[in-house]
């Protein structure tokens with residue numbers, strides 16, 4: 001056990017499951033970092049030291065020794081389960097830390113918890129920083145995308161440490177100071193919401209190529225691999241081709257065919273939709289992705305439905321252009337999903353008083369994270385050219401992406417509907433596009449209905465003010 005009397009570590013990691021261990025190894029591999037490590041059960045700590053002597057870890061078997069090994073301002077990154085476990089470790093550190101020290105939560109905490117924790121610790125003189133870490137276990141080890149919130153003071157110390165381990169895209173580390181208190185965890189939550197939408201859209205594209213076009217998984221893998229050389233280039237498209245190419249060793253069948261079609265989720269997609277609803281921002285693509293996972297888990301209802309529905313439509317005959325139509329529809333729907341995600345970030349920044357640079361968020365998502373994609377460069381350009389875009393779709397490149405794809409988008413949804421293939425993500429994206437582009441929406445009728453049954457009033461297109469019609473009287477109109 002290293003001598004802990006002399007504080008030598010500029011950063012420490014608490015929680016050595018795979019993510020924490022990989023993050024600690026990444027930190028230790030970078031010039032200028034000396035890394036302290038601590039885990040509630042010391043076996044994990046000893047195992048990590050034994051397996052990676054090259055890391056030069058300062059291993060502590062008590063929280064006191066861990067704190068003693070950190071140089072001032074002490075900086076400790078917590079990598080334990082979100083919720084009570086995180087609260088417990090925060091308290092253990094806070095009791096021992098001094099004003100100016102920095103406690104970092106690297107888990108997928110709910111941003112409102114981070115806001116609460118940051119305020120409580122600030123009152124004790126301690127910096128609390130919620131950092132969104134994206135890229136999974138591999139990303140933690142080789143270079144994640146990092147989304148820190150917290151104070152400017154904390155970022156002075158923490159920023160260079162995070163920059164030393166972040167992924168690099170176009171020569172720049174994929175980290176930026178997102179904003180104060182919970183801004184980092186908020187943006188990570190939106191990253192995950194976009195991730196859900198992106199994954200759902202890819203899954204719908206696969207379903208169409210499988211059920212309508214009749215391609216086998218390996219052939220679909222080739223289609224995705226080809227798409228990955230163009231505008232759709234992204235980590236999720238890349239791994240989709242890998243998953244579809246994989247053969248199950250046990251049965252020799254395509255791996256995809258032995259996987260139970262019920263999707264799990266840890267909750268960040270739900271948080272994104274709940275937050276967007278509270279902010280009044282439409283995120284139909286993300287919501288449909290969350291609901292699609294929920295539908296997949298309604299096994300009993302699905303079994304009942306299969307009993308009730310006696311016949312299913314046959315797949316519509318499609319020609320060679322079908323794959324390219326699916327590609328165009330996928331790209332247009334993906335653009336809409338990202339546009340909606342960035343809308344929520346802008347609305348959250350306004351609501352919570354964060355000065356979030358949307359162009360920088362797109363830039364740090366270009367590498368390391370799960371939604372990394374070529375077109376994030378375009379999103380960064382769009383917001384750097386005009387930080388006040390009403391919507392990402394206003395940017396000429398993205399306006400063209402959706403209008404060029406519009407005809408194919410409509411054809412694909414038409415084919416899907418008539419083939420009985422559910423495409424909630426594609427459909428929600430197109431409905432959003434059509435809603436934005438419609439001269440008049442049926443919301444006018446909703447206003448009439450609301451005024452009829454609840455006297456909730458309405459506005460006129462041809463006069464200032466608010467009005468109510470006396471529906472149960474002479475139906476004259478009064479100024480409300």
Ligand code: 6PG
Nearest residue numbers: 134135136192265266267268370
């Ligand atoms: C990331 C991922 C990660 C998340 C997984 C699982 O950015 O590295 O988003 O944070 O835990 O995506 O999330 P679900 O179980 O909700 O799909």
